[in-house]
Amino acid sequence: MSIVVDLRDAVVVFNGFPALAEASIEVQRGEIVLLQGPNGAGKTTLLRACAGLLPIVRGEASVLGVDLCVDRQSVRPRVGLLGHANGLFADLTIRENVLFWAQMVGASEAEVVSTLQRFGIDGRLAEQKVMQLSAGQKRRCALACLVVRRAELWLLDEPHAGLDASARDEIDAIIREACAAGATVLIASHELERARGLATRSVSVIAGRVVS
Amino acid sequence: MSTQLSLGRIARAVAAKDLRIELRSRVVINQIFPFAGLVMVMFAFALDNDDVLTRVAGGLVWLATLFSLIIIIQRSFAVDSADGALEAQRVAGLNPAGIFVGKALAVMVQLVTLEIMLFFAAVVLYRVELHSDGAVLLVTCVISATAGLSFVGTLYGGLTAGARGRETLLPLLMLPVVAPVLIGATRATESAFMSGGAAVSDGWPWVGVLVVFAAVFGLGGILSFGSLIEE
Amino acid sequence: MEAQTFTARVATPTTRLVGAMALVSMAWVVIGGLFVTPRDVDQGDAVRIMYVHVPTAWVAYLAFIVTAVASACWLLSRKHSMGFDRVAGASAEVGVVFMAMTLLSGSLWGRITWGSYWAWDPRLTTTAFLLVTYIGYLAVRGLGGSLEQRARRSAVIALLAVLEIPLVHFSVLMWRSLHQKASVLSGDGDIKMDGSMLTTLLVGVIGFTLTFTWLVLHRQRVLAMQDAMQMTQLDAALRERANESENKSVIESSRLK
Numbered sequence: 001m002s003i004v005v006d007l008r009d010a011v012v013v014f015n016g017f018p019a020l021a022e023a024s025i026e027v028q029r030g031e032i033v034l035l036q037g038p039n040g041a042g043k044t045t046l047l048r049a050c051a052g053l054l055p056i057v058r059g060e061a062s063v064l065g066v067d068l069c070v071d072r073q074s075v076r077p078r079v080g081l082l083g084h085a086n087g088l089f090a091d092l093t094i095r096e097n098v099l100f101w102a103q104m105v106g107a108s109e110a111e112v113v114s115t116l117q118r119f120g121i122d123g124r125l126a127e128q129k130v131m132q133l134s135a136g137q138k139r140r141c142a143l144a145c146l147v148v149r150r151a152e153l154w155l156l157d158e159p160h161a162g163l164d165a166s167a168r169d170e171i172d173a174i175i176r177e178a179c180a181a182g183a184t185v186l187i188a189s190h191e192l193e194r195a196r197g198l199a200t201r202s203v204s205v206i207a208g209r210v211v212s
Numbered sequence: 213m214s215t216q217l218s219l220g221r222i223a224r225a226v227a228a229k230d231l232r233i234e235l236r237s238r239v240v241i242n243q244i245f246p247f248a249g250l251v252m253v254m255f256a257f258a259l260d261n262d263d264v265l266t267r268v269a270g271g272l273v274w275l276a277t278l279f280s281l282i283i284i285i286q287r288s289f290a291v292d293s294a295d296g297a298l299e300a301q302r303v304a305g306l307n308p309a310g311i312f313v314g315k316a317l318a319v320m321v322q323l324v325t326l327e328i329m330l331f332f333a334a335v336v337l338y339r340v341e342l343h344s345d346g347a348v349l350l351v352t353c354v355i356s357a358t359a360g361l362s363f364v365g366t367l368y369g370g371l372t373a374g375a376r377g378r379e380t381l382l383p384l385l386m387l388p389v390v391a392p393v394l395i396g397a398t399r400a401t402e403s404a405f406m407s408g409g410a411a412v413s414d415g416w417p418w419v420g421v422l423v424v425f426a427a428v429f430g431l432g433g434i435l436s437f438g439s440l441i442e443e
Numbered sequence: 444m445e446a447q448t449f450t451a452r453v454a455t456p457t458t459r460l461v462g463a464m465a466l467v468s469m470a471w472v473v474i475g476g477l478f479v480t481p482r483d484v485d486q487g488d489a490v491r492i493m494y495v496h497v498p499t500a501w502v503a504y505l506a507f508i509v510t511a512v513a514s515a516c517w518l519l520s521r522k523h524s525m526g527f528d529r530v531a532g533a534s535a536e537v538g539v540v541f542m543a544m545t546l547l548s549g550s551l552w553g554r555i556t557w558g559s560y561w562a563w564d565p566r567l568t569t570t571a572f573l574l575v576t577y578i579g580y581l582a583v584r585g586l587g588g589s590l591e592q593r594a595r596r597s598a599v600i601a602l603l604a605v606l607e608i609p610l611v612h613f614s615v616l617m618w619r620s621l622h623q624k625a626s627v628l629s630g631d632g633d634i635k636m637d638g639s640m641l642t643t644l645l646v647g648v649i650g651f652t653l654t655f656t657w658l659v660l661h662r663q664r665v666l667a668m669q670d671a672m673q674m675t676q677l678d679a680a681l682r683e684r685a686n687e688s689e690n691k692s693v694i695e696s697s698r699l700k
Contacts, residue, residue, distance in 0.1 A: 011681065013589070018677055021684035051303050053443070055589050057677070076305030085296025087303075091233040103225040104306055129236070149304060207688035367603075371596065375586050385579040385600075388572050389607050392614035399618065421614055428606050436599040443588055
């Protein structure tokens with residue numbers, strides 16, 4: 001088993017505030033790790049730091065074998081971050097959105113079609129503009145983008161927020177499937193009951209630190 | 213695992229995406245084009261003299277283009293920022309030079325369409341006469357000036373996208389930079405119109421300035437866009 | 444927790460010496476410019492504006508060159524030392540002030556000698572654009588984000604300004620030369636400089652340059668202290684969060700049981 005995320009005493013500063021305060025966490029390939037903790041504890045910052053978006057001020061951090069203190073760029077194509085925003089183009093259809101990301105990595109159109117099918121957003125639904133979709137459909141579309149991008153590490157920030165029960169089940173199924181296909185997943189969630197059933201392990205993020 | 217594509221393919225996909233969004237939403241066509249036309253009419257109100265209007269028509273066309281450029285650029289990045297798609301592109305590690313060229317290309321297409329409309333308006337409203345002698349000069353001038361404007365606009369649009377006070381910061385940063393384009397394109401256009409007795413041949417040195425400008429900022433954008441859109 | 448006190452001291456023997464020399468030379472300029480030097484045959488007393496105008500213009504251009512060089516140094520140096528970024532920022536701040544003074548003194552001078560505040564002369568126009576460009580540069584420095592990102596972004600903008608300025612200058616130059624010569628400049632009577640005038644002007648340039656150096660040295664040290672203070676505050680905040688985290692995890696674990 002290889003280590004995908006390895007943070008040691010990592011400090012990340014956000015607007016002068018140590019949002020991550022000497023946090024340490026180790027995640028193995030294929031794990032689904034749940035990050036739980038109160039608002040403002042640093043869950044989102046932890047995910048964004050793993051995506052190579054935020055500079056590591058002190059400590060060590062490596063993701064997918066890339067040292068983030070030295071290089072925060074080269075890890076990005078292999079990581080998928082789904083934050084509070086879905087990152088979709090509202091005027092484009094589901095198919096066009098997914099196709100855009102497929103083009104970016106050279107994935108084939110067939111791959112797009114099969115992904116849309118598996119996610120249940122194919123057929124007539126795929127030709128709908130994103131702005132006309134429900135929250136759950138948008139979230140599925142965003143996850144489909146991560147799949148065609150072949151992200152190896154999924155960083156999901158509150159993926160269940162704002163969805164109804166059946167949409168949440170669908171999201172869970174997608175995450176399990178991705179994990180089975182070899183992806184590693186970090187989820188920040190308030191839906192503890194649901195997320196615990198999904199996760200292989202859960203840790204608490206408290207005041208900028210990771211507590212097992 | 214995922215391979216990084218060439219700049220050209222990313223640029224093409226980004227440009228196609230931006231243009232498709234524009235064709236769907238029609239914000240530029242339904243709002244910015246009428247705005248630019250309105251500006252042309254307002255100039256006529258302000259100057260209130262047919263001879264003066266004909267004389268300065270070239271400058272007014274390019275001034276209206278500059279005003280529209282500001283909103284086209286803001287629109288171009290608003291589409292990306294609305295649901296975090298610009299961040300998604302950054303997170304995905306897409307070659308920023310590809311994003312830069314792609315967005316600039318899309319802006320270029322929109323600007324050229326706008327300029328054709330504005331020249332048409334100048335003929336109708338300002339009684340400008342187009343001369344076949346000046347046609348080549350005019351086309352070259354439009355292409356080179358538009359390229360320069362698109363590169364500068366995309367560069368500073370990317371820098372200010374997501375920043376607080378971006379609506380005001382963008383013109384402050386961008387307008388001083390595009391001053392040479394305004395001067396150069398206006399003179400070249402006046403030569404092509406032969407307004408005020410200008411000769412067509414006078415316009416060509418200005419096209420040289422425009423080409424140099426576009427090359428400098430095209431290259432500058434390709435090299436620096438990644439550093440500018442990083443947060 | 445013990446309170447941390449800072450002794451804010453940015454002066455060193457070097458800056459004191461520079462400051463003293465600046466004071467002496469500025470006093471010399473005031474006395475020389477207002478009393479020792481003669482009036483100009485054509486311009487009368489108005490010529491005395493020159494002793495402020497020329498040195499401030501020189502300092503402003505110098506400041507922007509320093510900003511550009513420091514920005515390039517930051518980008519090219521492997522360590523990306525923040526010192527370069529601070530010098531670039533400090534120099535641009537001082538440069539903007541001096542450039543504004545140049546334009547102000549210049550337009551007053553122009554009003555007296557040419558009869559108009561402004562002429563579309565290439566040098567004037569470029570200077571005005573330079574001022575706006577560097578006001579924009581300072582706005583970019585204020586955009587926020589991490590120190591490193593501020594440094595990278597503003598360095599790129601500073602270098603783009605270096606590309607932009609010759610383009611602006613050249614196009615304005617071409618614009619004016621293709622049209623009529625600016626009429627206000629045609630009566631451009633060369634000021635005949637005697638020895639005392641030249642000396643005073645030279646001392647003025649030296650004095651203003653020393654003032655610039657003094658200001659930038661102090662300003663960049665203040666900036667360095669601000670950055671250092673952020674780091675000290677970070678230490679304190681880290682300790683605080685560590686305590687918080689311990690307390691909370693005790694509560695959390697008792698709650699879960």
